[in-house]
Amino acid sequence: MNLNYNRIIELLEGQPEQYVSGEALSRELNISRTAVWKQMKKLESQGYRIEASRRLGYRLMGKPSKLTLPELLVKLEGTTLVRSIKLLDSVDSTQNIAQQMAEEGAPEGTLVIADQQTNGRGRLGRSWVSPAGKGVWMSLVLRPGIPLQFAPQLTLLTAVALCRALKSVVPLEIGIKWPNDLLIGGKKISGILLESTAEDERLRYVIAGVGVSVNLEPEDYPKELLDVATSLLIAGGEHIDRGAVVAAFIRQLEHLYAVYQREGFGPIRTLWEALSVTLHKPTKLYAPTEVFEGTPIGLDERGALLVEKADGSVVPVFSAEMRFPEANSGG
Amino acid sequence: MNLNYNRIIELLEGQPEQYVSGEALSRELNISRTAVWKQMKKLESQGYRIEASRRLGYRLMGKPSKLTLPELLVKLEGTTLVRSIKLLDSVDSTQNIAQQMAEEGAPEGTLVIADQQTNGRGRLGRSWVSPAGKGVWMSLVLRPGIPLQFAPQLTLLTAVALCRALKSVVPLEIGIKWPNDLLIGGKKISGILLESTAEDERLRYVIAGVGVSVNLEPEDYPKELLDVATSLLIAGGEHIDRGAVVAAFIRQLEHLYAVYQREGFGPIRTLWEALSVTLHKPTKLYAPTEVFEGTPIGLDERGALLVEKADGSVVPVFSAEMRFPEANSGG
The missing domain is CATH 3.30.930.10 (Bira Bifunctional Protein; Domain 2)
Structure with missing residues (x-):
């Protein structure tokens, strides 16, 4: 697999921004066209930018920018x-x-x-x-x-x-x-x-x-x-x-x-x-021991989030997940 | 060594609180009297309490209390x-x-x-x-x-x-x-x-x-x-x-x-x-960035030590080594 992988890079790099047909690659490497396609997916996952055309084949548009x-x-x-x-x-x-x-x-x-x-x-x-x-x-x-x-x-x-x-x-x-x-x-x-x-x-x-x-x-x-x-x-x-x-x-x-x-x-x-985009917007806060609603209004001097509750009281929140109606915190 | 060690325990335990002569132990184990003495030191380091008498030999006064x-x-x-x-x-x-x-x-x-x-x-x-x-x-x-x-x-x-x-x-x-x-x-x-x-x-x-x-x-x-x-x-x-x-x-x-x-x-x-024995006594505090003198007067609600300085101001101390004239903090 690794040999194919390196050989494909060589072949594509030999003709930068020009198409190399899937058939040519398949012949050269002696693997199926599906296997060629899989290698391309792998290259993409490694940061190579590859354009694929059913008619023309594949062309290399960008290499992973290695940090040096x-x-x-x-x-x-x-x-x-x-x-x-x-x-x-x-x-x-x-x-x-x-x-x-x-x-x-x-x-x-x-x-x-x-x-x-x-x-x-x-x-x-x-x-x-x-x-x-x-x-x-x-x-x-x-x-x-x-x-x-x-x-x-x-x-x-x-x-x-x-x-x-x-x-x-x-x-x-x-x-x-x-x-x-x-x-x-x-x-x-x-x-x-x-x-x-x-x-x-x-x-x-x-x-x-x-x-x-x-x-x-x-x-x-x-x-x-x-x-x-x-x-x-x-x-x-x-x-x-x-x-x-x-x-x-x-x-x-x-x-x-x-x-x-x-x-x-x-x-x-x-x-x-x-820089905060979450102040002054009502939100739901999921703290370790309770869930409550309120409006974050700033930080206190310790770094806790100050949250104003419906009754007007302001509480410091040290740890909580904040969930708005419009966004979630995936990642 | 381990055989000697276990055999000595057996011999001493055989006559609890009675002396076994160093000579007898030396003969029994076929090791020098200095080697017997070294084994005793090792036993002591393991928690055995042994009394040694130049004239009478060794006697076992207590075994290590293993936690079970x-x-x-x-x-x-x-x-x-x-x-x-x-x-x-x-x-x-x-x-x-x-x-x-x-x-x-x-x-x-x-x-x-x-x-x-x-x-x-x-x-x-x-x-x-x-x-x-x-x-x-x-x-x-x-x-x-x-x-x-x-x-x-x-x-x-x-x-x-x-x-x-x-x-x-x-x-x-x-x-x-x-x-x-x-x-x-x-x-x-x-x-x-x-x-x-x-x-x-x-x-x-x-x-x-x-x-x-x-x-x-x-x-x-x-x-x-x-x-x-x-x-x-x-x-x-x-x-x-x-x-x-x-x-x-x-x-x-x-x-x-x-x-x-x-x-x-x-x-x-x-x-x-x-329970503190260090409040209300002048001390020297070695904080990460400074050394200063003062008198600890209590804790604040965060757990910081409140220290009164010579000028009457009270500062919270979050982290420091405290050194009194009379004691040190070895261990």
Whole structure:
């Protein structure tokens, strides 16, 4: 299979943007035309862009844009947060790898980026669609010298950083759904997962995991997710350079992380509230022990969501799933 | 070596509380008298109490009190918090085992107890002296449905539970040093380490690790620790049943954990303040980013330590090491 796969790439690359007939491929590789078609599907899943025509055959329109270390280093020039980058082809989950490295003593600023995740993880143990070459799947080791109580503020900070980063790369309306999902037109464009490990009141480390659906096409999603998930390509119609997304995020994160460590949560809170698309809209909140309705009106100084109930009282919500009538939080 | 070891136990047990001469043992085992002496040291390190007389030889005064499951189950009758108990002989650290079990889905109430830890862990990566048969070294999996922000309150709750438990077992003055060390006469009697793991603002699980120096003798400690560490045996002069310590702790924890989940941190805070021996005494606080002096005056509703500074201002301290002139925090 692998030999066929590499041979097909060779044949298509030999005639870029020109059609190679299915029959020729079938003959050359000595496999059936159905087998050729299957190989093409596999190539597409790896990030190759292939146009198929029943009459003309197949032509290669784009290769997966592999992230490379030199390219990333150029794009990150002038930043200091990231101290080492581990670029991997296919991993189960970048979170697992970064966590293992952190346990073994990896310093703050250790960044793990994978081309593909076979078992990407989202909030609440949900899986995360992360096909090869089409998204940014990365995990960053942070060792903030803050008490455990403040860790949830980093979740909100990361959402602000990613939102500002994506807005700097694509001219799209992107907003934050509490606490840290980013939405375009009500559909999820990215996922953030901060995994914290603490001893007593001391935060040992935080693994900030970020997944951005950059160049995913509708076919990359299970059908049931298309109503709730999108990609920068689907929403904006343009292929986006993944390296630019990585670099923009790191720049924003570095800036906001410095602001946070210098001035505390105040400025982050203001930015988060300005970018939120879920404030001042009635919603249903599914907390661990109760379900209730109310209208989120902002954050408190701890990072809890302030929700105004029907009776006018305002309660801080530390943890809950938010569900609006018009959107859901798949991914 | 092992054969000798078991044979010596047989020979000593054959004449309980009576001396067996070193010469007889040496002859019987066909090893040197120095080798006999080494075996005795090994037995002592395993929890056997042996009296040695240059003239009379060795006599067995007490065997290690192995914790057994039936005994623990009887002592825990009527409690519901603990759902499964794993009793182990020698482990690196009960924290590691409980954590692995929690990662694999072990439910709340999974208790790991070891007779001996070869690499017991304390706060700040310090090692913890945990010889065989002489202490309570245990870790309990908790899955409290509380937001991450509240996790440090559990550390304080655990200190209250353990303090009340030990006071119910021995008639000694035992007090809490912030946040969770227990002291007798300024010396450390136990260690508590709560390791929390969170995804965003959700606490996935907490491993509550408790080490109590029950029947340790001065010889069990490195010399430099004797000024700062003690045991229930050293402080009270009596051998204490380790099973009773386990059961008393679980009963107290179950009670306080239920109070906390029902009424919040208020009642726990009151109990903690009443048991603290470090309030209202000037101290030096070593926080991650600064060192300052002040007088702890209580806890705030989050669990932070309220410290009054020289200028009369009161600041909340979330994380710091407290050092008094008269005691240190070894262990």
